[in-house]
Amino acid sequence: MAINLNKLVGFHHQAVNIREDRMEVIAGNLANANTPGYKAKDIDFKQAMASAQGNQQSSMVRTHDKHIGGTASASPFDLQFRIPSQPDTGDGNTVEVQTERNAFLENGMRYQASLQFLDSKLKGMKKALSGGQG
Template identity: 80%
Template sequence: MAINLDKLVGFHQRAVNIREDRMEVIAGNLANANTPGYKARDIDFNKAMSSAREHQQGSMTRTSDKHFAGKMTASQFELQYRVPNQPDTGDGNTVEVQAERNAFLENGMRYQASLQFLDGKLKGMKKALSGGNG
């Protein structure tokens, strides 16, 4: 019986990848907090997961190890501009540092939880493969 790792961890792997991409976008927002005219952006996690699921279902099968495996990146997700809660300060920058820090921390916690869940799944698989002895 073949083991399909994508069925075992595919959803959570995609979640980790999207959370990683989202952290990069938020970090970019924070890095540009003082850049005049910079517009804060974000990835809608739910839309990105839906898109990743659709992409995975419609993706082609690799017929050779020499073929590249496709990976969706943040540039493939629709980056959205954040709607600021605070009025414009006059320079056109929409980054709200505290909101970005909060989003970064929340995303980081969810990223860590996803990694721990993946780790548990893989440990369970390893235990099943070793006959429960390891």
């Protein structure tokens, strides 16, 4: 009987990757909080996961004309501009530091939870493979 690791951890692996990408985007927003004209960006996690799940079967990128077709992009999401809740301060920057910090902390907690879930899945698989010993 073949073991399909993608069925075991595929969804959570994708979630971890998207959360990691989102942390980088939010960190970039925080780093540019004082940059005039900078527009805060974000990743819509639900949309990114739906896109990743849809691309799960065809996740290969076509690199040569004679290769079997794949997706045009390896990225399962599009960056979106964050809509500011505060009025413009005059420099065109839309980064709201407190909003970004809160988003970073929430995303970090969810990232950690996903890692713990993946860890427990893999430990369970290891235990099953070793015959319940360990």
